Every structure is written in C-alpha cells, then in structure tokens.
Amino acid sequence: MHYNLILAGTGFASSFFLKKYLEKSSKDIRVLVLERGEFIPHQQRLQDARSKPLGKVSYVSGGNGGNTFKNNTPEKSWIFDPSFGGSSNCWTGCTPRFMPNDFEMKSKYNVGEDWPVTYQDIESYYCDVEDIMSTSGPDITPYPMSKKYPQPAHELSTVDKVLQRAYGDQYISQPTARSSISNKRNKCCTSAICHLCPVEAKFTIENGLKSVVYSDPRVEIIYQAQVIQVDTKNNIATGVLYRHANQDKKATADVIALGANAIFNAHILLNSGDTNVHTGRNLSEQVGYYGYFDLKDFQNVGGSSIITANGFMLYDGAFRSERAACIIESHNDVFIRHEAGKWRNIAKFKFVFEDIPQADNRVERSADPLIPVVTYKAHSDYVVKGYDYLKNNIGKIFGSLPIENIYLDDKYQPSEAHILGTARMSNDAATGVVDKDLRHHQYRNLLVLGGSAFPTITPSNPTITLAALSLRAADKLI
Amino acid sequence: MNRRSFIRFSALTVVAAIAAYFLLKFDRVVRRMITVDTDGLKLNGEAIDRFMADAKKEFFWDRFSFSKKMFICVQHFLSSLGIKVAYHHKYVQNRSVITGQFLLSTDFFLNKMDTSQPVTYIGFFNQYKTGCSNPFSSIRFTA
Numbered sequence A: 001m002h003y004n005l006i007l008a009g010t011g012f013a014s015s016f017f018l019k020k021y022l023e024k025s026s027k028d029i030r031v032l033v034l035e036r037g038e039f040i041p042h043q044q045r046l047q048d049a050r051s052k053p054l055g056k057v058s059y060v061s062g063g064n065g066g067n068t069f070k071n072n073t074p075e076k077s078w079i080f081d082p083s084f085g086g087s088s089n090c091w092t093g094c095t096p097r098f099m100p101n102d103f104e105m106k107s108k109y110n111v112g113e114d115w116p117v118t119y120q121d122i123e124s125y126y127c128d129v130e131d132i133m134s135t136s137g138p139d140i141t142p143y144p145m146s147k148k149y150p151q152p153a154h155e156l157s158t159v160d161k162v163l164q165r166a167y168g169d170q171y172i173s174q175p176t177a178r179s180s181i182s183n184k185r186n187k188c189c190t191s192a193i194c195h196l197c198p199v200e201a202k203f204t205i206e207n208g209l210k211s212v213v214y215s216d217p218r219v220e221i222i223y224q225a226q227v228i229q230v231d232t233k234n235n236i237a238t239g240v241l242y243r244h245a246n247q248d249k250k251a252t253a254d255v256i257a258l259g260a261n262a263i264f265n266a267h268i269l270l271n272s273g274d275t276n277v278h279t280g281r282n283l284s285e286q287v288g289y290y291g292y293f294d295l296k297d298f299q300n301v302g303g304s305s306i307i308t309a310n311g312f313m314l315y316d317g318a319f320r321s322e323r324a325a326c327i328i329e330s331h332n333d334v335f336i337r338h339e340a341g342k343w344r345n346i347a348k349f350k351f352v353f354e355d356i357p358q359a360d361n362r363v364e365r366s367a368d369p370l371i372p373v374v375t376y377k378a379h380s381d382y383v384v385k386g387y388d389y390l391k392n393n394i395g396k397i398f399g400s401l402p403i404e405n406i407y408l409d410d411k412y413q414p415s416e417a418h419i420l421g422t423a424r425m426s427n428d429a430a431t432g433v434v435d436k437d438l439r440h441h442q443y444r445n446l447l448v449l450g451g452s453a454f455p456t457i458t459p460s461n462p463t464i465t466l467a468a469l470s471l472r473a474a475d476k477l478i
Numbered sequence B: 001m002n003r004r005s006f007i008r009f010s011a012l013t014v015v016a017a018i019a020a021y022f023l024l025k026f027d028r029v030v031r032r033m034i035t036v037d038t039d040g041l042k043l044n045g046e047a048i049d050r051f052m053a054d055a056k057k058e059f060f061w062d063r064f065s066f067s068k069k070m071f072i073c074v075q076h077f078l079s080s081l082g083i084k085v086a087y088h089h090k091y092v093q094n095r096s097v098i099t100g101q102f103l104l105s106t107d108f109f110l111n112k113m114d115t116s117q118p119v120t121y122i123g124f125f126n127q128y129k130t131g132c133s134n135p136f137s138s139i140r141f142t143a
Ligand SMILES: Cc1cc2nc3c(=O)[nH]c(=O)nc-3n(C[C@H](O)[C@H](O)[C@H](O)COP(=O)(O)OP(=O)(O)OC[C@H]3O[C@@H](n4cnc5c(N)ncnc54)[C@H](O)[C@@H]3O)c2cc1C
Pocket: A008, A009, A010, A011, A012, A013, A014, A034, A035, A036, A037, A079, A080, A081, A082, A083, A084, A085, A086, A087, A088, A090, A091, A092, A093, A094, A095, A195, A225, A226, A227, A228, A259, A260, A261, A262, A264, A268, A416, A417, A418, A419, A449, A450, A451, A461, A462, A463, A464, A466
C-alpha cells in the first residue's frame, strides 16, 4: 500500500504535525501512523497505580524507556514514555514560551547558534498550540504575545506573591497545560502527581487530540510497529522499514515524517545511511538544581497547581555571553519541614539552566538495528558558570523573602526529561540536518520533527515550542 | 588466606555488620523521628503504629535506597549526640519527607495545623487514590 504520508510516533511532535496536515489536506489522502508502543488508556494507567502498593508505583506508567536504548553513561538518565501519546502521558504540562533572544544566541551573545527561525516566525503557531492545549497563564508575560492565554492564570502562593511584588513581570504565574478552570478538562487541584494526573487536568494527546486526529478516516494506525529506517533513492525518501509482530515490513509514501523523539529520530536517520556529520550529535537538555528555603514565620500556601510560578529574573541579558541563563520554577507539592510549628514555612524552587550543545554527547548505532546507543559525557562549563553565579547570589536574589536558611543542591538532577539536539536545524547542510521547515537538507521529502531540531537549549521547557514548530512544518509543507 | 585478604575480609565483615545494625534499626529510627517531631501534637495513641504497619504494607520504604537508609540512620545517631556533619541538611530533608508522610496520613493538615485539636490517623497518604489532596493548595488557603 502506498501512502501520502507515513508518520513515526504519536507524541506531541507527530500529533500536532498531523493535526495541521489533515486540516490542509484533501479528503482522499491516506496516512499511515507507525507507533512503537501500545495505546494504554489513562484510566487503565491510573487503575494500575491504584491497585499497587505505593512504593511499587513507577514514575512513568508506560515504562521509562530504559530497555529501548543502550546507555553508555547511565549516570545520566533519559526518561520518556514509549507508548501512544509519548511523554504527553507523563509530562508535567509546564508551557512557558521561549524568549525572543533564545532564537538568536549567536548574534546576540556570541554563543551557540542562531536558529533559522525567529520568535516572530512562530508566534502565531504558539497561539495555536496554546488554544489546542487550552493552556492557562497570566496576561502579562516577559515575552510578547499577540493573543491572551485561553484560560486564566493559576493562583500564586504566598511566597510567589512576595516575589512578584519584587520582580513584576519577571515573576509570573506559570503558563501551563494544567487547567485553571473546568473547561475541556477538569480543573487542576494540585494533586501534584502530574505524571499520572488523577483528575485529568493536564493536556495529553489522549484527552486532547486522539479523537480529532487519530479517528480521522484518512488515518490508519499500527501499534507496536517500530520504524527502523527510511528507505531512500536518489536523495528521495521512498518509504520505511519497520518491525511489527516480530516481522520486518515495508511501506511507501510520498512524504515521511519522524516524530520519534531526539534519541530515535537520530537513530532512524543513522540506520538510513544519513551521512550528515551532525546527525546524532549534540544530544542535550537543560540542567536542573533544587533549592530549599526555610522561611521565618511565613507559611507557603495558597498556590493552585503543582508548579505555581516561573521566575525570569536570571533568564535573559548580556550575561548570557558568559554564563548560562536559568528559569526558576516555584514548586508546590506536599513538602514540609519536620520542625514543629514551622511545618510549611518552607519554599522549594527549581533552577533550570540552558546549555550549549556538545558534539560529543551523541546517539549512535549498535549492532542491533532496533537499539541505539547513547553517550552523554558532560554538560558545558557555561552551565557551571551559571550555577556558580546563582550560588553566590542566591540570598540577594531572594532577599525579599523572610529567609532563615537556604540549601541549594550541589548535585544536578539526573534528568530534566527533555531530550533535545541530534538533528539540528540550520540554513544549510554544512551546519545542520534539517532546514527551518524541519525538512531534511538532503532528503527533501523527509521531515524530522520534535526537539531533535533544536540548535540551542533554552532554559524554558521545550514542548510548546516543538509543537509550534510541528504546526508550522505541516503548514509550510502543504 | 593471606594477610592482605584477611584484613580485607575483616574490614568487609565490619562494614556489613554496621550496615546490618543500622538497617535493622531503620524502623526504630523512623519511629523515633516521628515521635520527637510530633511531640507537641495531641496524637491518638495508635497513630504511629498504624502508620508504620501501613508503610510496610505499601512498601513505602522501598523508595529509600539502602545507602539512603544508612545515611539517615548514621546522621540521626550523630545528630542525637549533637553532632552535625556534612550533608546534615539532606538528613533534615529526608526526615521532613518521613514526618510529612506521617502527618499527611492524619487529619492534622486538613485541620489547618491546629495544634489544639486531636490528631487522628486517617489512612496512608496516597495521591493516586485521592486526587486534590494537597492540604496547602488554594482549595484550603487563600494566598
Ligand atoms: C516526566 C516528564 C515530565 C515532563 N514535563 C514537561 C513539561 O512540564 N513541559 C515540557 O515542555 N516538557 C515536558 N516533558 C518533555 C516532553 O514530554 C517532551 O518534550 C515531549 O514529549 C516530546 O515530544 P515528542 O513527540 O518529540 O516525543 P515523545 O513524546 O517521546 O513521543 C515519541 C513517540 O514516538 C514513538 N516512537 C519512538 N520511536 C519510534 C519508532 N522507532 N517507531 C515508531 N514510533 C516510535 C514513541 O512511542 C512515542 O509515541 C516531560 C517529560 C517527562 C518524561
């Protein structure tokens, strides 16, 4: 069977692309979607977690991807959900946009690379993604917005209110795909286990796009079908080889789009004989540290979601030519202090630093065509300098809070759960793998969607941006 | 067995014995921490017993690795002697998680931390089973 489009994966990258692709296509086209995992309904995941003793519940309910790749550097973990909907099942739903300067790091700060697209190029797609995800957020943001967030902002906590008074629009209620009102989904009520929201408050592919996109009669979906490689002839992608029910199978199409995440997109390209020197390189993500603040006679209460605010005080400025920027998350899970009477006199922040991708951090092939090998040697000194600045100035930065003690972790988190780089966007094949429309420089009918295309790693969470790029890619394709 | 392997074997035995000693005591350390931390509360007599039994049923301590349990026991022992060593704050954080899990399993936070009211055990805190159960959220407090 020949298709107009073959799509690998059903996460954000694929589903947003497919939504726009179907909107702009005629009624008689045919799409084949190959998804390596199964469809595990949210209710089934929840039932499963509820039926287990608490200590036996795993964080990512579709498996954490551990057996799908070989990790050469296991101290650095990569977590994702290889099933229908991808990591939308377990994501937290934080959706701050990138800042305009994030797209121009080379010209503005002489570090990293410029993206071949600007903030303005994707601004309208940000608005579309926010509509589709029905995100909530404040009216005033540190980045320009042509349209308000569809849902009102979440409630700040007492701690956030103090910081907002000090920093104004640099400290805002977190933009998020966790509902602040009952609308398309239930209202988020701070259950604080967003990896498996018990009240269906956050956007997932299952609750937001499954019935729209995957029930379309033009779309055929095959589960447990792992794309191994793209077949090519004379620089044209002709089809894919995939493994289904222990058999290798082939399908052909006019256009092929990979939305398998930055580990597997690169692996499929390498399996396909892609010789671009950047393919598989620059695997990266942000670097996060927690900080705990004991507060004097001050209770941290009243926030209406798991992460109540984002601080942009250390996000953008001339300092980025020297050290990494950072976004601050104000956390609101059920942490306490053990000291009587001071139970909730505590704040918890996460400091998430951008990084400059390193070519030695990479995805490679193994002897098994189904299993990529991942090597992550280190993040850059740029991050270390950013962290040192924070450590030396943290008391001053949070000086408006009544602080007793600050404990900033000296160990970074093993993962930020964001998998980026490996097929970077660029203006030409010498400097990257795909162009600004996410089309492969060499195989022009092959699109590589998702965070693999990011040439630099910003502090902000990546998903809303990669979803916006997917909408744009489909829009430009047709 | 030559001298070097004998010394190595003896050192390993001592380490294993200390580890076993502290590990066997982990339950007792937990109980002690909760008892001290909730000293000023009007705690129903069986609350801690029920919590400890439920924690076992829920395999809750599986969330604490062997090295973390050791770390907590050693730090607890030292801090009870008034000695604070490196990473004491990590011990405090772990202790807060444990005491927090206990108090979240009672009605203490639901009663807005009112120390004049009796504190009753209501069931092992499990956010998967009870949504919207964060007692510090906007549902209960206005910031
Ligand atoms: C616990 C957690 C919390 C997170 N929280 C946030 C957050 O708050 N904000 C944010 O912006 N981001 C967050 N993220 C990151 C976010 O989930 C990812 O950026 C996003 O899921 C990437 O989308 P994707 O479609 O590119 O990849 P994925 O979501 O990984 O989807 C890839 C899809 O491809 C399928 N697939 C893989 N290989 C193949 C193959 N060879 N053939 C066929 N199918 C294949 C997979 O099964 C899956 O369906 C979080 C991630 C995790 C794990």
